[in-house]
Amino acid sequence: MQRRFLFSALVSASLMCAGMVSAVAQTKPPLRVLAHGSFDLPKPLLAQFEKDAGVKLQIVKAGDAGEMVNKLILTRAQPIADVVFGIDNTLALRAQSAGVLDAYSGAATQRAAATGLPENLVPVDYGYVNLNIDKAWFADKKLALPTSLADLTKPAYAKLLVVQNPATSSPGQAFMLATVAGLGEEAAFDWWKQMRANGVKVVKGWSEAYYTEFSRNGGAYPIVVSYTSSPAAEVFYSKEKITEAPTANLFLKGGVFRQVEGVAMVKGGNPAAREAAGRFIEFLRSAPVQEGLQTTMWVFPAEAGAPRVDVIKQHAAEPSTFDELKAPLTEAQSKAWLQRWTKTVLK
């Protein structure tokens, strides 16, 4: 009996040692890339980067973009990454004011980009958060498509919209900001109040909204907050070959928000990995990546003049107009709106 104890104790101890040794034994440090859960690039491209830069990539995914930034802030005393991808224009200020990013001034920052981001962040891609509809559902019910956000508060459109909680989801936050930018703060929260009365459904994150609640995927809600590129993704991933997307974009005033994602150096990252981190930033703005990310992350390339792939060209429309916030989003403002939204819609 005691022997067995001794044995298990030895096994545990040796496992512990093995863990420590393997942590120490690495000579050339890997490049630690922090990214949100949706980060996805073609594997051969990543392998090619590792080969070219002579460094091992360690991609660590930290949930939703907001969660990722918070994790970066909470661990700033001992940063968990050398470079971070996926901080967007709604989160940039939070990261800036917490001082978790370092300046970078490589070639990519010199070239013009399709859209800009605040200091220290190099734009990589952009996309639009907007409303998607299930075409078949509307055809089936012979219901006209809403032509304004105000339509959605009418009884005919009761219980048709599913949105993400802005506190826990970046598209959710983007959509909330779109309503504020497009309608003005008071009118926006008034709209949300009416939407609550009209049965808007709130879920935690995008995948729950799109894959569980959206009627296209078996749910009960034919209108969902998603991206303008989602119809293109529907065509791309369809089991049968289809030429027309089963879902469509609604471009309503106050219902479209442009999200720009960027990459940045992490302050306090491993100095030995700094050169590789710079190479990674350049890599994200290189032609193959700018092409690849269009059909892996379903976003538009930030590099000015980068060609669009066919499926994006055909099925992912860019809105001709959209509203942007009058002043740059401050951390305090963003928090105040979040709290107001929670009180208006959830409490």
Next chain:
Amino acid sequence: MKTPRLTARSLALVPLVFLVVLLAAPVVRLLAEGFGSGDLGTSGPLPWLALWQDDYLRWRVVWSLLQAAVTCVLALLLGLPVAWVLARREFAGRALVLRLLMLPFVVPTLVAALGVLALWGPRGWLGAPLAEAGWRLDETPWLLLYGNLFFNLCLVVRAGVDALEQVSAPRVAAARTLGATPWRAFWRVEWPAIAPWLASALCLVFLYCFSGFGLALILGGQRYATVEVEIYTLVAHELELGQAGVLAVWMLGLTGAVALAYAWLEKRLAAPGRVIPMARQRPTGSAQWFAVWAAVGVLVLVCAAPLLAIGLQAGRALLVGQGLDVLTETETLTALWNTLRFSAMALALATGLGLTHALAVRAFDASGSSQGGALAWRAAAYLPFVVSPVTVAFGLLLLYPSWTASLALLIGAYALLAYPFVAKSLTAALDNLPESYAQAAATLGARPVRVLWRVTLPLVSQALRRGMAFAAATALGEFAVTLFLSRPEWATLTQLIYARLGRPGAANLDAALVLACVLMALALLAFTLIEGPSKKDPAVHA
């Protein structure tokens, strides 16, 4: 030779330092954050009473209390009849049923939550047809309550069975002879005898439900999530550390009050004297058989069905779905390796701590000088149960910012949550150990360490292994602390399951189900490997 008192103190030092560094200090730091002297919050803390004026937060707290209370009532209403049948009726398979009652204790929270979804979720075995009929269960509190029952019904049943076996047979017989109906005999004789035991079990149920995290996170949705989920959201999503601190401190106060009630009840439960237990009878007549079947049916429906649903869905995912791929992915293998090595390290640490803690209790008792100290030291083993894992993790995060991403802290936190099982189990076993064995060995010239190794440990090995089994199961399924303290590359199986649940597509759901099965198998394996076949019915850990 050292005096017993000195030994007791030196033994107690290790777990004491551990408790102070990993539990007390973080809680104090959290208090500071709540009181507003913290510096990490991006906006000021909530005023102390604002919590009760804010409708949204008040609903969270009230709902947390309510769901725990409702679970207690349901667990009592369902559990007591089941316990009575198990305690009074003899039938084939009874021993097996009692043994299977241990199962929910080793099932990781996340697996349980998935099981509930596989059964009642919008696409579950029972949930899908109901959803067709227009009943969306995921917008009701039912999922969370059912999940709570899954974990806690067995606890009440076990406590009930143990208590009913302490009821004196002659007293019941006397009541019956004097003309009492069985119902009256139960109400006047049996109930008063078992009520304190049930009350103490219900305190624990309340505590578990109130401070639970994983179930409420996954099953609560937007409306029925509890305060613990709110604290997590405030930290991870909103970076509102001040508000989170105030909430956590309120939670601490409330759980502390319940824990005090529990300790008080426990103290009142006098160690049972020798009673003549009531003999179990074979059921006669269809009514009695019906009772037996109903009891087993309740247990199957509440405690076994979610696990069966997971097994079936995972099986389907493996055969016809896309579940097979996940087993060979590097991500899975890494998570598996992480889970195994973290659990092994935590188990080793927890065993050492639990052992020293229990031996220190013993030494305090033997020294005879400080009754209060011995009692306090006994109670200290319950501390990690009182403070919720979310609170601990949050406190650690604030207190040791430069250690937040260190393996030592993660393993330490795992061990903190796991070691009370070892300590409690061992303390109970040592209490029942006659002092004379060790004294005899010492008289024959054995040194203390040798006495421990050759006499004491072998005698309590069964209890040690049981404690280790629960500790291992705890570490394997740990979720809350991992979510806060882990580095992304240290992803464990629980984290991978949670991540998969949040990603789109049927393939990810299949993967989550398969991973949950793997985790469940690991927990069961650890349990049977360490605990081994036992001759007696094992005692409930609670």
